[in-house]
Amino acid sequence: MTSPAPEADVSAAAYREAMAQLASAVHLVTTDGPGGRAGLTASSVCSVSDAPPTLLVCLNRASSAYPAFLRNGVLCINTLSAGHEGLAADFAGRVPPGERFTGEGWGQLETGAPVLSEALIAFDCRIVDRHAVGTHDVLICAVAALAEARGADRLLYANRRYHVLPR
Ligand SMILES: NC(=O)C1=CN([C@@H]2O[C@H](COP(=O)(O)OP(=O)(O)OC[C@H]3O[C@@H](n4cnc5c(N)ncnc54)[C@H](O)[C@@H]3O)[C@@H](O)[C@H]2O)C=CC1
Ligand SMILES: Cc1cc2nc3c(=O)[nH]c(=O)nc-3n(C[C@H](O)[C@H](O)[C@H](O)COP(=O)(O)O)c2cc1C
Numbered sequence: 207m208t209s210p211a212p213e214a215d216v217s218a219a220a221y222r223e224a225m226a227q228l229a230s231a232v233h234l235v236t237t238d239g240p241g242g243r244a245g246l247t248a249s250s251v252c253s254v255s256d257a258p259p260t261l262l263v264c265l266n267r268a269s270s271a272y273p274a275f276l277r278n279g280v281l282c283i284n285t286l287s288a289g290h291e292g293l294a295a296d297f298a299g300r301v302p303p304g305e306r307f308t309g310e311g312w313g314q315l316e317t318g319a320p321v322l323s324e325a326l327i328a329f330d331c332r333i334v335d336r337h338a339v340g341t342h343d344v345l346i347c348a349v350a351a352l353a354e355a356r357g358a359d360r361l362l363y364a365n366r367r368y369h370v371l372p373r
Contacts, residue, residue: 229364234284234297235263236320241277243320244270245306247298249363250342251283259349261329264342270303272343279333280317281347284325287358288370293322294361315351326360328353 236245250264263283265272275281286294297306311323315330322328331347338344360371 226366227364229362229369232286232290232294232361232363232368233263234286234293234322234325235265235271235275235281236284236322237271237275237278237281238314238318238320239274239278239280241274243307244274244303245297245320246271247294248283251285254346260334261331261347261349263345263347264339265345266342267338268341275333275345276336278319280319281331281333281345282315282317282319282321283327283329283331283347284320284322285327285329286322286361287324287326287355288361289358290324290361291368294363294368315353317350321353324355325353326355326358 230249231251233248233251234245235248246269248263252262254260254262261283265275307320312320313323315321315328317330317332319330321330329349330351331349333345334348335346336343357373359373362369362371
């Protein structure tokens, strides 16, 4: 477990203002298993290694979905394409947790985590490590399967709004 960070000399508000300038892909991070089905919108996804294929996602422990991710030990990173802004808003809290999977086609790959059939890319993963840092857990995930729907425009998030990056 990582020791608590020393008192930051940058305010959280100033940090958020700075971070809002960064453009990132947008994902629905989903899970299913003994802990139930859950999901949230996330932008804190990045590659760690390609040998073996490994990525990370940072999960707020206050999120309603957090207990399910820990209990299930698996997740899917569903990278969104243009036209999925509504889904991103739904999974970011616009829709209550228990009602987030009613629409859209959802399937599975290896782990049983929900896979959005129209996702630009789906990274089906097993959680192999976890580091608590401040309010979040950094989840280290081994990629067990991949699916991709080529050719769609990308959905980005920057300056607190969504943007489309043509393919
Ligand atoms: N990594 C995260 O946990 C993120 C959380 N959010 C949440 O989504 C909501 C909408 O955010 P915005 O409209 O973009 O404005 P905002 O001013 O709350 O956030 C601006 C930027 O700061 C960073 N950020 C915000 N809250 C954070 C947190 N609790 N932990 C780590 N980084 C954080 C993100 O990069 C975000 O794009 C807010 O409640 C925000 O907390 C948004 C993006 C990332
Ligand atoms: C564009 C965007 C990116 C987000 N990225 C993350 C993230 O990387 N990690 C995280 O824990 N929450 C992130 N959130 C916040 C969650 O989607 C959600 O708002 C929060 O978990 C509360 O949802 P709940 O109703 O499931 O508790 C993001 C929100 C938005 C709008």
